[in-house]
Amino acid sequence: MSTVNQSPKRLTSDAMSASLARADQRVTAAPLGHALVALAEQDERVLGLSADLAKYTDLHILRDALPERFYQIGMAEQALLGAAAGLAMEGFIPFASTYSVFATRRAYDFLCLDIAEANLNVNMVCALPGLTTGYGPSHQATEDIAILRGMPNLTIVDPADAVDIEQAVPQLAAHDGPTYMRVLRGKVPRVLDEYDYTFELGKAKLIRGGGEVLLISTGLMTERALEAAAALEEAGVDTAVLHVPTLKPLDEETIRRELGRDRLVLTCENHTIIGGLFDAIAHMLVRDGTVRRITPVGLPDEFLDAGALPTLADRYGVSTDKLVERVLGLRRSQDA
Amino acid sequence: MSTHQPAAAPARVADSADEHRLQRIREAAQRIRANALVQAEVQGQGYIGQALDIADVLAVLYADQLRLRPDDPTWEGRDRCLLSIGHYALALYAALAEAGVIPREELTTYATDGSRLPMSAMASYTPGVEISGGSLGHGLTIANGVALGLKRKSNDAFVYNILSDGELNEGSTWEAAAVAAHHGLDNLIAIVDFNNQQADGKSSEMLGMEPIGAKFEAFGWVTRRVDGNNVAEVLPALEELRSVEDPAPRCLVVNTKLGKGVDFLEQREKLHFMQVAPEEWKLAHDQLKEQA
Ligand SMILES: Cc1ncc(C[n+]2csc(CCOP(=O)(O)OP(=O)(O)O)c2C)c(N)n1
Numbered sequence: 001m002s003t004v005n006q007s008p009k010r011l012t013s014d015a016m017s018a019s020l021a022r023a024d025q026r027v028t029a030a031p032l033g034h035a036l037v038a039l040a041e042q043d044e045r046v047l048g049l050s051a052d053l054a055k056y057t058d059l060h061i062l063r064d065a066l067p068e069r070f071y072q073i074g075m076a077e078q079a080l081l082g083a084a085a086g087l088a089m090e091g092f093i094p095f096a097s098t099y100s101v102f103a104t105r106r107a108y109d110f111l112c113l114d115i116a117e118a119n120l121n122v123n124m125v126c127a128l129p130g131l132t133t134g135y136g137p138s139h140q141a142t143e144d145i146a147i148l149r150g151m152p153n154l155t156i157v158d159p160a161d162a163v164d165i166e167q168a169v170p171q172l173a174a175h176d177g178p179t180y181m182r183v184l185r186g187k188v189p190r191v192l193d194e195y196d197y198t199f200e201l202g203k204a205k206l207i208r209g210g211g212e213v214l215l216i217s218t219g220l221m222t223e224r225a226l227e228a229a230a231a232l233e234e235a236g237v238d239t240a241v242l243h244v245p246t247l248k249p250l251d252e253e254t255i256r257r258e259l260g261r262d263r264l265v266l267t268c269e270n271h272t273i274i275g276g277l278f279d280a281i282a283h284m285l286v287r288d289g290t291v292r293r294i295t296p297v298g299l300p301d302e303f304l305d306a307g308a309l310p311t312l313a314d315r316y317g318v319s320t321d322k323l324v325e326r327v328l329g330l331r332r333s334q335d336a
Numbered sequence: 337m338s339t340h341q342p343a344a345a346p347a348r349v350a351d352s353a354d355e356h357r358l359q360r361i362r363e364a365a366q367r368i369r370a371n372a373l374v375q376a377e378v379q380g381q382g383y384i385g386q387a388l389d390i391a392d393v394l395a396v397l398y399a400d401q402l403r404l405r406p407d408d409p410t411w412e413g414r415d416r417c418l419l420s421i422g423h424y425a426l427a428l429y430a431a432l433a434e435a436g437v438i439p440r441e442e443l444t445t446y447a448t449d450g451s452r453l454p455m456s457a458m459a460s461y462t463p464g465v466e467i468s469g470g471s472l473g474h475g476l477t478i479a480n481g482v483a484l485g486l487k488r489k490s491n492d493a494f495v496y497n498i499l500s501d502g503e504l505n506e507g508s509t510w511e512a513a514a515v516a517a518h519h520g521l522d523n524l525i526a527i528v529d530f531n532n533q534q535a536d537g538k539s540s541e542m543l544g545m546e547p548i549g550a551k552f553e554a555f556g557w558v559t560r561r562v563d564g565n566n567v568a569e570v571l572p573a574l575e576e577l578r579s580v581e582d583p584a585p586r587c588l589v590v591n592t593k594l595g596k597g598v599d600f601l602e603q604r605e606k607l608h609f610m611q612v613a614p615e616e617w618k619l620a621h622d623q624l625k626e627q628a
Pocket residue numbers: 051052053075102106386421423470471472473500501502503531532533534535536607608
């Protein structure tokens with residue numbers, strides 16, 4: 001099912017199992033599920049758990065391929081994270097899946113005290129980050145990073161595409177401590193393999209150089225930043241893209257280095273502009289004593305509307321087109 | 337019907353006045369089903385299986401049991417009907433259209449941009465929708481507060497909470513069950529839709545919750561269990577739960593069938609999100625008309 005409804009009738013909300021890819025894109029089906037199967041075949045400590053959302057977080061791939069390595073917990077997110085903590089205490093490496101909203105809002109206390117305080121190797125893999133569903137606030141995890149950034153010990157990853165997800169999975173398991181990854185599910189675009197790129201936990205990577213504009217992006221906004229950079233190039237604006245898949249700990253060194261050059265800078269995130277990438281960078285700069293204008297592109301400090309994703313992405317300024325417009329507008333006001 | 341507990345013997349609905357009443361409810365149920373089909377067709381897919389399974393219960397409520405004023409959905413004297421299963425929205429919109437709270441013509445805007453009828457029901461969007469229910473396991477906790485508030489105001493209205501079998505997985509539901517019993521909330525009626533379906537598969541295979549009725553009873557609730565697709569069982573059970581004297585909250589477990597009323601959907605592989613082919617919508621409507 002495509003979320004981009006191209007029929008002439010009115011745009012409708014996306015389906016529960018919808019993926020974000022456009023029809024003309026290179027995609028990989030269920031990259032999280034397949035990466036977990038590959039990992040579980042090599043390491044018998046690796047387990048999958050879900051709270052009645054295996055099918056909607058791609059963990060059904062693991063469930064069906066290696067049923068003895070999967071636990072269905074039922075729709076009980078607190079019990080999910082508590083059980084994951086217990087399994088990790090016994091030396092296993094659980095990957096626990098639900099939607100981002102339920103892991104962060106419903107089960108926060110269990111994540112915080114049973115998993116993070118104990119610094120256990122539990123990996124939360126959670127779907128529907130930010131604006132990736134038209135269902136409205138109950139399903140849109142617009143503030144999950146803001147909720148979680150204050151949690152000690154927790155590593156936070158917002159992958160851009162299937163390449164990031166596949167490469168992140170073994171690194172999350174190898175990391176000795178709790179992790180939270182925002183999952184893109186279904187047919188997930190493959191974007192980063194067109195560049196000289198590998199995912200390294202904790203590292204930001206310059207995907208594309210450019211002398212006039214710097215887009216610092218995370219998660220699926222990196223794909224839109226790359227599309228925007230290509231469009232801006234045609235408009236004669238030389239644009240760099242720095243991808244920051246690990247939001248905590250932040251790769252301050254790389255970000256500082258890229259900010260050292262005099263360019264128009266925007267941050268791009270699939271998250272409220274409060275408490276995410278923009279705030280993390282601002283925090284670093286103020287600590288450094290650096291004054292610097294950075295324009296945040298992200299979701300507004302509002303409960304978002306229900307509706308079709310393309311409409312909503314435009315409405316909230318996070319579509320590729322709106323990003324391009326934003327950059328061009330900022331350049332015009334700079335010139336003025 | 338559960339093997340763990342005897343079926344509640346439904347009170348007899350015998351005389352012709354009652355038969356007339358049942359007939360009126362059955363007709364409302366079929367119109368609610370048709371209203372749900374109209375909406376699901378706009379999306380080409382969706383939670384039509386659930387809407388068809390709960391239509392009979394909604395008909396008993398919205399065409400008979402609920403005290404409401406269609407043109408004044410926030411009337412202080414109304415019975416509050418809280419739908420905690422946000423994704424059952426199209427079923428509730430279908431019932432609200434049947435009750436005259438929203439215009440029937442509006443149903444074709446279901447889940448489209450700018451509509452008052454989003455795919456997941458939200459109180460801020462739709463008249464007659466009391467709570468926003470997409471995050472499952474909230475409804476019964478809110479119902480407790482509404483029930484306490486009504487008592488505090490000496491308002492004799494009832495609070496209904498329609499919840500799903502999946503919501504029984506959530507700890508919050510059982511926290512709320514204990515709170516309701518502790519506070520003797522005899523103005524609260526929970527209706528559990530046991531359709532044996534959740535997102536990943538059959539409820540019984542996700543997390544076994546049987547015996548459901550006995551669990552609520554053990555928590556201190558007055559409990560009944562009936563065939564939720566037989567209005568001749570649902571109506572007397574809800575009437576009885578409204579009138580029993582016990583100073584306790586009341587629970588009706590309804591056994592329902594996904595896709596009820598459209599045979600090819602009843603027989604289709606049971607899925608949380610049922611697929612319906614474009615040419616099947618008309619067939620489904622035709623079947624409902626034949627049954628009428
Ligand atoms: C707290 C919470 N966890 C998970 C979900 C995702 N989810 C939506 S519907 C559903 C299935 C729940 O079971 P039930 O309501 O009985 O499903 P149905 O009968 O409609 O198939 C799940 C897990 C949710 N909406 N809320």
